[in-house]
Amino acid sequence: MARTAPEALEREKHRKADGLRELPGDTSQVVLRFAPNPNGPLTLGHSRGVVINSEYAKMYDGKVVLRFDDTDTRVKPPLPDAYGWIEDEYEWLAGRPADVIVRASERMPIYLEHAEQMITEGFGYVCRCSADEFRGFREDKQNCPCRGRSVTESLSDWKSMNDGKMQDGEGVVRVKTDMTLPNPALRDWPALRIQHTPHPLAGDRYKVWPLLDFQSAIEDHEQGVTHIVRGKDLMDSTRKQTLLYEHFRWEYPEPLYWGRVKVHEFGSFSTSGMRTTIESGSHEGWGDLRLPTLKALRRRGFSAQALRDFWIDLGLSQKDISISMQTIEAFNSSLIDSSVERRSFVASPITLELRGANEQRVNVPRHPNGTIPGSREWELTGSILIQASDAGQRKVRLKEFADIETSGDVATIESFDRSDERPIIHWIPTGIARKAELVTPAGEGLVTQTGVLEDFELVVGETYQLERVGFARLEELSKDGLAKLVWLHG
RNA sequence: GCUCGUGUAGUGUAGUUCGGUCCAUCAUGACGGACUCUCGAUCCGUCGACCCGGGUUCAAAUCCCGGCACGAGCACCA
Known part of the structure; x- marks a missing residue:
């Protein structure tokens, strides 16, 4: 070592x-x-x-x-x-x-009991000042008049609060601290208040509800x-x-x-x-x-x-930070990349007649690095689909298959081996193309790209890496055959 | 205004307790290259920071004082 x-x-x-x-x-x-x-x-x-x-x-x-x-x-x-x-x-x-x-909301009796104990033992009291009035006392470091009232009086107000005899804002239970504390936030802070608005779960059973701090x-x-x-x-x-x-x-x-x-x-x-x-x-x-x-x-x-x-x-830092989704995405990519299968998604597809194919079948790896063994098997029929944005180029290579030259809507195979440095594009044989749409957030809105997805062992809920596009999750395979994809990240 | 907190590369982060081993860590990013039948992955390289000013000390990102900047609380919200 x-x-x-x-x-x-x-x-x-x-x-x-x-x-x-x-x-x-x-x-x-x-x-x-x-x-x-x-x-x-x-x-x-x-x-x-x-x-x-x-x-x-x-x-x-x-x-x-x-x-x-x-x-x-x-x-x-x-x-x-x-x-x-x-x-x-x-x-x-x-x-x-x-x-x-x-x-x-299911633990109310406990909170109310402690509030009552607080009043009984004299370290809490019912304050009937308005929020405005109390703000004045807080700023001036003055005790509010309610603070000096007897425990009996406070308890009687406490009962009225709970019985619904006092309306929202007419009373609040405060914790006695010290009105001269340097930090104004701590001066006789409010612990419970009246809310007549019913609770979605507890209904109108309680009229007095604790605040977060209490x-x-x-x-x-x-x-x-x-x-x-x-x-x-x-x-x-x-x-x-x-x-x-x-x-x-x-x-x-x-x-x-x-x-x-x-x-x-x-x-x-x-x-x-x-x-x-x-x-x-x-x-x-x-x-x-x-x-x-x-x-x-x-x-x-x-x-x-x-x-x-x-x-x-x-980690835990007290700094206020501003992070980028890119960083989170980087963590996500490095975690899923090796275990996510590849699929071909051709947006805005155009059909090309394929000439010169003497094979019936193409094998494409499930994962380029072999971290997922096996291959996707594509049946070749007479035509293929490529992305409209790729159609401008005469000579391209169909990924994992062949070099072609296009002329109009005809693609002629020139070589199965890679013969030169022509661009590699993704494609799909017409026979296994399934109608698909990919939804992507774009600024304020959502953009739906329509196209076709390679129909090979598609599993709803799975995340795939669409070749040359990015990661997306297959959300739905509708009865009419449409595959719905949602965008993850690049 | 009062109270509290935080200041290290573009963005985050380690180091600050007990000063030296820090010409400052790691990730992400940007840029360049290698490799690859994806605009993916992998590999290599480059870029880039201790908020400012004093002080203590042989020595300060680290300790002390003073500024400055940013954020939060002072709600009958959580």
Whole structure:
């Protein structure tokens, strides 16, 4: 070892470490959590959370809690279908289901109990100031009048809130911290508010709903979460929740943060924003090829492992980053290229009569490097199809077959062996050409290329590399014979 | 305004804890070449960075001070 590669023994820090950095704190029984809002399916952004959490769980033989933070019924109302989608998408990406699945909306009694305990023990109170009024107190570092009221008065208001006697905005439960704290965000922060809007799943049973910081804090403790990986925009959440944990005399989990991610090709995207474009009809649905949803990425044929490799390679940095789909595509290509069969797709085909063929059959490799053994067998009939864009050239080589010379709509074979440097084009014998269309995102729109696909052992759901075109996934073989392909990447 | 965080090649990233082994890692990208019956894959090469200014030190990407830039929170959203 020292003899063959002496330099490998030194320069430890000179090499890029692979895998995720070690987790801080006690790692003997790691419990992590991934907590999306089920107001839509998972996006590329969410996939970072799934990958990082599930990867850490794998590293430490720990668990991941998949928690649906669905306590807002008004601004970001949950989408009932999204729960199932997300569970499924989590499993696809992580390679196994989440260890525990929790819906906040089903855990309301626990949150309400803790809120009541908070009021009873005096570290929480019902505040009846308007949001505006309280903002003033917060800025001036003044206690609001509600803060000094007795526990009995607060409890009576708490009851009214829950009984539906107070309307939205008329009262809020606050956690007592300190109004003179230097960070304004932490001053007596709101923990629960009134929402009369019914919850899609829980109905109108509850009038008081916890806010994220409270619900998340209580549930993390209930689940024994040891490490929280979250966006750095939630740093103040950590600080708020730490103050709450002190009141309850609980120990706060180890927090880790990542920065914001933007993808060049998609810009900034939000689930609620996409929901709007879908409802308005400018996108076809959550699986629209142009959308950065996991549904769309899966539909196109991205490999879950490629997404995992990509996020693990990025690791956890608090820098705000802007990445390119090209990088993700590079991870995907290197993963699938050797295991994906080739097929010929001829767009805008023109028919040529073939002369000089003395063979009946052509064998084309399933994979040029032989990583998939065997060949595709093509029956030769009297004519072939080539791409209109290739038809301008007189002398071309039909890939894996013969050099030809074209004249009008006749192609004459000149040689079966490669005789010169003429361009190589892809082609299909008419007999095995199946009508096909390839849908590709193009800027704001979608472009459908019509053509023919080589009809050899086509399997719906498979990803193929279309020779000289790129990767695409076969989505459907209709009864009328049409093959529908969706674009993956080049 | 207050509070918090981040600044390494075009894009990401390693190294920053405990200063030297860093004329700074790796990937992606761009460019050039080799090979190949795909515009794919593979191989080789080239390009390109420590935000700025001081300080400490024999020695600073790494420590200290001061700037600057960018981002986030201060929602009865998550």
